[in-house]
Amino acid sequence: MELVTPALGLLFWQVVTFLVVLFLLSKFAWKPIMGALREREESIDSALTMAEKAKLEMQSLKADNERLLNEARAERERILKEATDAANHLVESARAKASEEGARMVEQARLSIENEKKAALTEVKNLAATLSIDIAEKLIRRELQDEQAQRALVQSYLQDAQLS
Template sequence: MDLLHDFSPGLFFMQTIILLILIFLMRKFAWKPILNSLNDREEGIQGALDAAENAKKELQNLQADNERIIKEARAERDSMLKEARVLKESMITEAKDEAQQEANKIVAQAQETIEGEKKAAIAELKQQVAAISIEIAEKVVRKELDNKENQMDLVDSMLGDVTLN
């Protein structure tokens, strides 16, 4: 089995030509589609990696936007609560002021009513006292004026009171 003894230059030449034709055919029909499919696969993988990176960046942007929106919503909620508290306090203060004014008005009206009723009662009391005084005076004067001597004493005492005043 000696290879050099079995060597045939014609056979070698033919095998070389067949090998070159086979390489040419493989290159023309097999290598290009294989390389193209490998390139397509590599481009697809690279595209998927780029898409994943873009999706990751977009997710980060969305998370940042969500955080910003949540902060804005919290700030708006806080401002609305603060505004509601201020409005509540102003309404309570306004209601208290109105109630105080109404109470003062009612008290003033009650005092005016009491004063009016007091004046009316005093006037009525004066009238009654005057009427009673006149009745008493009439009775006293009748009794006093029954005789002449008492009449003169009464006139003299009245004249004395007038000069003293």
């Protein structure tokens, strides 16, 4: 039973040895160990702080990237809308120009046809007048071959002239 219950002398020397070891440890070992622990704790805290800052910076960068992406999308939509509007304007302008050109060509054709018609009518009138004169000349020559017929015709014209 002696092993289970230590003697009082043994207990005393164990306590003294423990206190000496405790004093030596506190004097020489605890300060460097505690300093190393404090230093490690500070480095862990600074690493956590840096990680938090990096996380916040990443969130800020992500927000900036999202904002830039949204601005780029808006710019793309604006450019597409401007391009579509410009294309529509060009198409409408081309349509209007083609319509005006068509109307101008139709008007020119109508004027040309009208001028050709007038020229043809004038030519027909001139031809009819020339033919009438030729026919009248031939008729008058035939009828006025004798002198008595000429006098009767002159008398008839004089009477018509006095009545008018």
